Amino acid sequence: MTGVLFDFSGTLFRIESTESWLRAVLAETGHTLPEPELLDAARALEEAGALAGGADPVELPEELAEVWAVRDESAELHRAAYTGLSRRVTLPDPGLHDALYARHMTPAAWAPYPDAAEVLRSLRERGIRVGVVSNVGWDLRPVFRAHGLDPYVDAYVLSYEHGVQKPDPRLFSVACAALGADPREVLMVGDSREADGGAATLGCRVHFVDHLPVTDRPGALLPVLDLVG
Template identity: 55%
Template sequence: MIKGVMFDFSGTLFRIEPAARWLRTVVTKAGLDVPEDELDACVRRLEDFGAQPGGIPPRTVPPSLEALWRERDLTAERHRSAFTALTREAKLPAADLAEALYERSQAAGAWLPYPDTGETLRALRGRGIPVAVVSNIGWDMRRVFSVHGVDHLVDAYFLSFECGVKKPDPRIFQMACDELEVAPGEALMVGDEPAADAGATALGCQVHLVQPLPVDERPDALAEVLRLL
């Protein structure tokens, strides 16, 4: 019987805005006049390098950045350094946009909840089932939950950069189970990354995976969570 649920953040409960909107928002704010074809080409390069936090995974990581990329979620400094370095590799319209793009990726308005995020969290709260967010991340995204009005439905957050350990290490899942006061065998981990989120099985947790699709393409994938209880 499931008595506690852990959720991943990006690609599970929320999704970052499309890379094209991400870049255009920052370029417009900077007052730059960049031809559309150049913007489109830059978006493709940003996606190739996986330079948008929470966006498409990198198709290629420069050898000089591989070590930093592997450890990006362990500290805020490494996270910022990894992603700003990747944006610079994408040959931005202006070099100083790297920091602005990184800041935009942490804005609550850049993130959208999946259509069934709120109703799923409310249903769990109604059933008395505690919820934790367990995420490999290098910044504090609690404000995203607050701005979108669902922070009161989350009992605890376990963020890799705060915990000093990241998924799939069983220790971060154990931390969450301890806080929720449930045995691992009574916990469900819901995420979108098999390699990371399925690490919870090492403790005996159940795992349910969803697809990290754009928000408008995934209306009700979290509903399955309620059927697993």
């Protein structure tokens, strides 16, 4: 293998819990909620699927189905999808929905998996080029910089910057080209068999990890080092 492509959310990083997300925004904006109401609101937001990188909606509203299907193709669609879901939950101030969306794009909202730095550093030491291929509606590069992982990434290929989202093979093709690598010599690592599995269309080898909380997945990325040889 001459290159490895990684998904972002659920693969290298994990978003904070919905409760932590809501608590942080309430604190940042000076709002308070009684504890039972806060917990109820957090549960409702999670069921709504309002946190990007978190759980999918339990029930997708018909009026949001079209934008949801293509949400990662532009920043505008991504915002519309997630703030639309968030607004299905009543909060003490309508402005909190935009604040919640803004919060999820900050480095503080994300934590790298425990083995991410070790694996990326080892790949760099072996001379294997690394790309990040993500279905996302915002620039995640600051997250990598803030957590010290940016020096190990050679290319970022983000769906909203190309107007196409995984599993469309065109996004993986752009990523392989950015690494200067033949797709048949590239390993794609991700947590979604549907989205990340699209890389196999080009001849990439694909390896899947489970989208688990950071504390529950201490070493799932380490096998990547054996797979690249």
